[in-house]
Amino acid sequence: MTQGDGDPNLERALSGAAQPPGRDAPAPPSGTDVLARIEACIPALRRYAVALLRRRDEADDLVHDCLARALDKLHTRREEADIRAWLFTIMHNLFISQTRRRRSRPAPESLDDSHESNTGLRATQEDALLWRDLQRGLAMLPDDQRSVLLLISIEDLSYAEAAQVLGVPIGTVMSRLARAREKLREYTGQPGRPALRRVK
Amino acid sequence: MSDRIPEADLHAYIDGRLPAERAAEIARLLAQLPESAELVAAYAAQREALRSGFAPVAAEPLPARLNLQAMVAGRLAERRTRWRAAAAVVLAFLVGGAGGWALHGRLAGPPSELTLLAQEAIANHVVYAADRRRPTELGAEQREDLARWVSNRLKHTVAPPDMGPTGFHYMGGRLAATPQGPAGLFMYQDESGRRLSVFVLPMPHMADTAEHMVNVEGMDGCAWIDKGVGYTVVARVSRDELHGLAERVRQEFDSQT
Numbered sequence: 001m002t003q004g005d006g007d008p009n010l011e012r013a014l015s016g017a018a019q020p021p022g023r024d025a026p027a028p029p030s031g032t033d034v035l036a037r038i039e040a041c042i043p044a045l046r047r048y049a050v051a052l053l054r055r056r057d058e059a060d061d062l063v064h065d066c067l068a069r070a071l072d073k074l075h076t077r078r079e080e081a082d083i084r085a086w087l088f089t090i091m092h093n094l095f096i097s098q099t100r101r102r103r104s105r106p107a108p109e110s111l112d113d114s115h116e117s118n119t120g121l122r123a124t125q126e127d128a129l130l131w132r133d134l135q136r137g138l139a140m141l142p143d144d145q146r147s148v149l150l151l152i153s154i155e156d157l158s159y160a161e162a163a164q165v166l167g168v169p170i171g172t173v174m175s176r177l178a179r180a181r182e183k184l185r186e187y188t189g190q191p192g193r194p195a196l197r198r199v200k
Numbered sequence: 201m202s203d204r205i206p207e208a209d210l211h212a213y214i215d216g217r218l219p220a221e222r223a224a225e226i227a228r229l230l231a232q233l234p235e236s237a238e239l240v241a242a243y244a245a246q247r248e249a250l251r252s253g254f255a256p257v258a259a260e261p262l263p264a265r266l267n268l269q270a271m272v273a274g275r276l277a278e279r280r281t282r283w284r285a286a287a288a289v290v291l292a293f294l295v296g297g298a299g300g301w302a303l304h305g306r307l308a309g310p311p312s313e314l315t316l317l318a319q320e321a322i323a324n325h326v327v328y329a330a331d332r333r334r335p336t337e338l339g340a341e342q343r344e345d346l347a348r349w350v351s352n353r354l355k356h357t358v359a360p361p362d363m364g365p366t367g368f369h370y371m372g373g374r375l376a377a378t379p380q381g382p383a384g385l386f387m388y389q390d391e392s393g394r395r396l397s398v399f400v401l402p403m404p405h406m407a408d409t410a411e412h413m414v415n416v417e418g419m420d421g422c423a424w425i426d427k428g429v430g431y432t433v434v435a436r437v438s439r440d441e442l443h444g445l446a447e448r449v450r451q452e453f454d455s456q457t
Contacts (some may be wrong), residue, residue, distance in 0.1 A: 039268045043258035050257045153247045
């Protein structure tokens with residue numbers, strides 16, 4: 001959407017809400033049509049991709065590929081399946097295959113500084129430092145732990161949904177989540193009282 | 201870490217995934233376990249920092265290339281370009297004579313013009329059948345208006361076939377654009393919500409063909425050409441059932457002419 005995510009014309013066009021359904025037409029089984037529901041998920045997919053990959057350009061590539069794949073597979077999707085979990089699953093599978101490809105060439109993990117300064121407007125200098133630390137810590141986590149942490153902490157997926165998206169048992173989700181939180185806490189030196197016990 | 205509270209419960213507590221009674225119980229336990237309480241506070245602060253830190257990303261306007269509607273439109277246009285490229289092959293084959301026949305022999309399966317027809321029909325079915333609210337431009341109550349309108353645009357008299365005995369009832373229809381000109385699309389739905397579309401495209405220079413199954417990206421269409429008009433029936437059903445539906449459509453159109 002070039003005009004932001006609230007373009008009313010587009011919403012109307014996609015949801016078909018401009019005209020009421022005909023008298024004889026059956027009532028729609030769900031509130032909005034599938035394209036509108038996919039569209040509503042794009043900001044969250046993008047947030048997840050940015051947090052996962054750190055680089056904006058790569059993140060937008062991933063979201064784009066995910067949407068393209070979703071359109072390819074639109075007619076194979078079970079109607080009752082939750083669209084958000086379905087999209088995150090597609091994106092996770094794309095991410096995994098990309099990561100495998102990338103492994104073959106040695107690429108040092110570097111933080112995208114432009115992204116760091118662009119992401120989030122921090123109120124104070126200390127907040128900014130904490131945020132920087134947190135992002136660095138996030139970048140140090142193994143991919144599988146980072147995925148779990150983000151899907152649960154930020155995207156509000158249930159443990160069962162995260163297990164489904166990542167294709168692992170719930171127990172694995174729980175142990176990855178625990179390890180991710182603990183590693184991140186150690187890295188940022190953040191106990192209950194951040195200002196007192198920050199290591200820097 | 202925590203001696204008395206299982207780790208999984210600590211995280212479920214932080215993520216708000218515990219039943220209310222269990223959450224209250226954990227809160228009581230934490231009041232007596234300062235170390236666990238500190239850990240929970242740290243994890244909760246971390247969770248909150250991640251959420252607020254990445255929240256601005258979701259509030260940003262999307263870049264143009266993530267515009268879903270434009271992506272859908274682009275894909276339809278791309279299919280049409282492929283249509284044109286494939287049509288050029290057909291032309292080359294008609295002009296090319298013997299060489300063309302050799303090419304034809306290598307491409308087993310349905311005649312290429314039927315593949316092109318079915319690709320267009322299936323692409324339109326995928327887009328419009330997925331639209332839960334308004335898959336049609338004119339609904340069932342305007343059956344005759346639509347028939348007149350489509351017939352005028354197609355320069356060929358056509359009316360939506362009655363699929364009653366098959367369990368599919370008529371929902372309405374629309375015009376669809378193809379590189380060969382306008383096509384008519386009639387949409388049906390059965391009791392379980394499955395959708396069927398009947399695609400009608402004038403193809404005046406093409407010879408009659410038998411019915412062929414064409415599969416495009418996992419979706420089957422049953423296509424044929426009769427008296428210069430191409431027909432395709434598309435639905436997510438078994439091939440046997442699709443053949444039966446196509447047979448009904450064929451009888452209906454035969455009775456119209």
